Amino acid sequence: xxxxxxxxxxxxxxxxSLRLSCAASGRTAMMGWxxxxxxxxxxxxxAVTSSAGSTFYGDSVKGRFTISRDNxxxxxxxxxxxxxxxxxxxxxxAADDRVRVFSNSYFRSPTSYDYWGQGTQVxxxx
Numbered sequence: 409x410x411x412x413x414x415x416x417x418x419x420x421x422x423x424x425s426l427r428l429s430c431a432a433s434g435r436t437a438m439m440g441w442x443x444x445x446x447x448x449x450x451x452x453x454x455a456v457t458s459s460a461g462s463t464f465y466g467d468s469v470k471g472r473f474t475i476s477r478d479n480x481x482x483x484x485x486x487x488x489x490x491x492x493x494x495x496x497x498x499x500x501x502a503a504d505d506r507v508r509v510f511s512n513s514y515f516r517s518p519t520s521y522d523y524w525g526q527g528t529q530v531x532x533x534x
Contacts, residue, residue: 410434410523412501417528424532425489430501430525432482437507439477439484440464442518445497452516453499454486457507464515491532501525
């Protein structure tokens with residue numbers, strides 16, 4: 409069982425930046441970020457594999473957010489820039505210790521991840 413601890417959420421004005429961190433208690437093969445607004449489905453934000461460092465991004469954040477990971481620390485980061493009010497929601501870290509299928513759709517699906525953090529709030533004011 410891998411535990412995930414997120415940090416770095418907070419409030420920022422539109423156009424500003426925030427960096428989220430997620431530390432895993434054990435080794436993982438892939439780590440990612442999702443976000444979910446009340447009453448909406450969980451939305452894929454970004455993911456990264458541990459072996460090759462392959463990255464994947466959701467369409468709404470591509471070009472603004474950057475995911476990276478430090479394998480030595482079992483930690484993944486999400487650098488968020490040019491933040492918009494519509495980015496306001498709870499962000500969840502996700503991880504799994506296996507990559508079963510190497511495809512965009514696999515990394516974008518919440519069901520591909522067995523481990524989840526408790527979430528961290530990001531608020532962007534206009």
